[in-house]
Amino acid sequence: MERQELKEGWKLRYYDKELKTQVPFSLYYDLLNHEEIDDPFYRDNESEAFPLSKEDYTYVLNFDTSHKIINCKRIWLRFDGIDTLADIYLNDAFLGETFNMHRVWEFPVEKYLKERGNELRVYFHSPVRYMEEQIRIHGAIPCNTDTLDGFPYLRKSSCMSGWDWGPKLPDMGIFRKVELLGADKARIQDVHIRQQHVDRKVRLAFQVKALTFGADENWTYRVVITTPEGNSFTAAPSPGEVEIANPRLWWPRGYGEQNLYGIRVELICGGQLQDIWERRIGLRTMHVKREKDPWGESFAHEVNGVPIFAMGADYIPEDSLLPRVKEAKTRELLTQCALANYNTIRVWGGAYYPDDCFYDICDELGLLVWQDFMFACATYLLTDAFEENISHEIEENVRRIRHHACLGIWCGNNEMESFLVEGFGETPRLRGDYTRMYSYIIPKIVEREDPDTCYWPSSPSSGGDFDDPQDENRGDAHYWEVWHGFKPFPEYRKHKFRYASEFGFESLPSFKTIETFTLPVDRNVFSYVMEKHQRSNNGYAKMMVYMAQYFLYPKDLPSLIYASQLMQGQAMRYAVEHWRRYRGQCMGAIVWQLNDCWPVASWSSIDYFGRWKALHYFEKRFFAPVMISCCEEGLLTQDPNPNARMYEVEKSIRLNVANETREAQKVTVLWSLRDNCSNIIGREQQEELIVPLLAVYGWIRHSFLMQD
Template identity: 50%
Template sequence: MTMIQKLTDGWKLRSCSTGQSFETKVPGTVYGTWLEQGAMKDPYWRDCEEAALAMMAGDYEYEISLSPDEALMGCRDIRLRFEGIDTLADIFFNGVYLGHADNMHRIWEYPVKSLMGETNKLKVHLYSPLSFIRKAYEKTPYDGAPEAMQGFPLLRKSHCSFGWDWGPRLPDAGLFREVSLIGVNQASICDVHIRQKHSGGIVTLTLNTTVEAAGDVACSCLLRITDPQGMSITYQMEGEKYQFSKAVTIKNPELWWPNGYGKQPLYQAEVMVAADGELQDSWSRKIGLRTMTVNTAADEYGNKFAHEVNGVEIFAMGADYIPEDCIRGRVSRERTKTLLEYCRDCNFNVIRVWGGGYYPDDFFYDLCDEMGLIVWQDFMFACAVYPLTPEFEANTAAEIRDNVRRIRHHACLGLWCGNNEMEMFLADNQWVRKPLQKTEYLIMNERIIPELLRQLDPDTFYWPSSPSSGGDFDHPNDENRGDAHYWEVWHGGVPFTDYRKYYFRYLSEFGFQSFPSVKTIEQFTEPEDRNIFSYVMEKHQRNAGANGKILQ
């Protein structure tokens, strides 16, 4: 059986600039550790953000001495797996350089069996993101949202951590997801793809499984499907060597519905691989039986844009989801569950994961499955132009593969979207220094990404940008086609009654900023700061002139 040893305790985190170090846990981050140790002030308090930002001008090192479990040492193959590194890192195992990480949205994995001893030292050197984007921008100036720091599009890191028109500049660093040693004996499961076909009240599930073997061994695969009542049926999967498949017919299926349209029953699919008569690895996921697409058919007004679930058009009600906290260690399943329960209880049925943050944890999608919240999933590109070099293309293609494979089985997944607001802004030549940058945009969002999705998830609807009318810079904010972003009431200062002039097919962004409650303001101000035009209140307002807009 595959052995997993999580490297959670026993880490030390050191500032390479000051030499200050603390014992810490992983997952974790620099800000999170320094806050826990009382070594920095809360970056949300008054103007403490500036001191926190300055911390990221230096490098940091994570280090751990580890003794592998006895069972792990007996495995034929041992891999070191990082679920999330934020962001630029060199990795060393017993002094041997394993590789360089440069994308927080990817999984990084390295073979270490030949390097493993009874005691081992793992070191991860994190480089300053501020230094990187400054030098990268000087060399290749690619621009984006003006509230963010120059150079942010040149690093595959949560863009809004460099500032946005709603948030601070707090580009934290760390090992923000699990680090593990994974031992493989004979074989392991490296990919499972579940597809559904609905016809005549019957659902056919087809599962395709790819197995990776440590040597030339004969493998077999079993599939177990468990219904919402806990009744299971096990099937022998068909295939040769390391590719297996099985089609399973489910009669009288219990269908998954969005919030307000029905229930959310979930089935469980489990794949087990064996070699030489012994279980080697297993893979288990919850799935919902449903059809899900977006209806863009022509009609008397233009073209529809409506989620269609089990043949029923859904009137979308929801909001955009941005990172819940600039300090990722504060985001937990319990906190996210409370937030999404509020959404469900307010009759939301859609959550749009906005493209300037990061791909949420698995539990986010699990909770959306359970609550009937359709997920509009942006890829992590937003309000910028990007250099489509061979290196950038390879890096982002790996990022897309990792996340599509991780998310595609979820019942809640409603669509993939190429980016946030790039087609709209580039159509007006915003941030465009040369025509090539618009060509790079089209290649990335209208060829590379959809081609990857045709390979990895051909059953989920793809939309090139938000807002868009379907791509190719064809009036991307059209009222009568596709989705729209309407911010004229806020940015343009027109009256609220202006909303009545429009009949948007799908309004994926709109709104008006409010001040937080007094209780919240008290958490980041002194009494003398509590005037909307005080230094501290203006410091916390990242949208130009916005406090005046609210007053007006």
């Protein structure tokens, strides 16, 4: 397979100008770089930038074709990522249209391509006008967040239409590679590798599909495998199966090494090498354990037979302007997750499927991936055209991602099952379409393309079909009574979810981050500009309600920022330490959210510029593989003297040591009790041997007087 990347030399035709750019590019990104617009993240510039997305735009590339490509019998123009509605022309010939940013688009071009002087023209249509037109035709589809109406009609990153942490900037452009592909006799269509683990051996079964161009072309393939140590060996042509003895297994972070094997599949046709498929895989078993137990039904990732307590956060787009998302930036963000002792990342369903490098890095770092399909917080009208469109999308992305060692689960959508159960926007048609999509169409594709990975219909869910998706004793849960429900932090301790896949608490970003989008006059949380960078309904008011419970009123904005971040960290500590104390009953704590896509007050632990909030430091401790926590308990009784204003407290604390490793840990537990002047009232020390994958409890009681 010959390849020619079409990266440089693109131009945006903007009124009477031609603005130079290169792939990846987008409308807002290019206009900002050429100083045609002000920074849409600054103050309230988002409102001024938004109307640009109501227009159509043309991008043009003039190029020559490489000698190797032009002499191929078959040639395709391939877009790995195009956002979203576009007509494609090559040398004035209409090749076709694109209408889904989550798909790869290919067009045969050998009839139109010239060796010299080609013009590739991409005419982008307004996503906003398209959504408005669909609403006029079909009516509005309810959504449970502050977004543009109509986003469920368009297979585009939903959060570009706004979210309770993101701006309304529905961009358009090319965000991944554009290439010419050339072949003479055959090309690889698909490679699927399945693993069978038996008696310290792993048998790799290869299913290779190829497309041939001649009626009599016979093809075969050979496999080259590179071990984690760098040694390579070649299997016979068309091996079907390859056996690896004494395999070096892949483990999630904290449980073992992240060993990866290189796989190279070489397609041979007519005695000549025609195409190559290369990936890295991890040898491991990966399941979601669901079994009846004393608390209901378990729900836990199980890797190589070991149940994993999932610890991490929910991942959203790293930037509202996709050309800014680079591999180095993604690696830095995920490295910060590893430094805070994450072992899991949930890819949230209102965004887009991350680049290949995201999963490569998760493989290397040992971060399990909970992968939502890209449906969130709405319902979708299932027409024949929509079904065909999403079927291609699901198939392509499952095939692209399935070989990664990090992939732990496929999930149908974010919050849509609970959305319908709560009665929001429900009609008989939309309820029926939901069932058809998430109980039949999508799971059938997953079963065909990746039968070895668990499919889960929604998050939260107890298993689908509207069967009490928030049941605490089954499946996964989203819990928002703390924050949205104004409940105090100890409320978390009333719940022992089997797997908490979303819960969070807001805070302000750092003062340096706030300075990037404000003037001094704006730096009051109730100013117009600060409110524009707060998308949660009554977010600052909620923050102040909690502030009154835990702190004195901050004297200035920097103090308020610091206090808000401490509150966020403490809230998440209450939740995660509690659920880790009940390991076995609860097997996952995934904080909402990891990151931001622009500078904003949000639930993130790392702000838009990569600055750690206090929460990320807290996470480093409460996600530590070996972690101690304390839960206070006791009864408060008033002194018999009503004027004494003293209370006798029969107080107990529960110390817990959690060992989320595969080895026994000998630890020394030290504790002390201090009064409000830090004087030591009592202290103890004891040695404990903490067995692997267990939480150990101890009780310490102490009575003392406390003044009102």
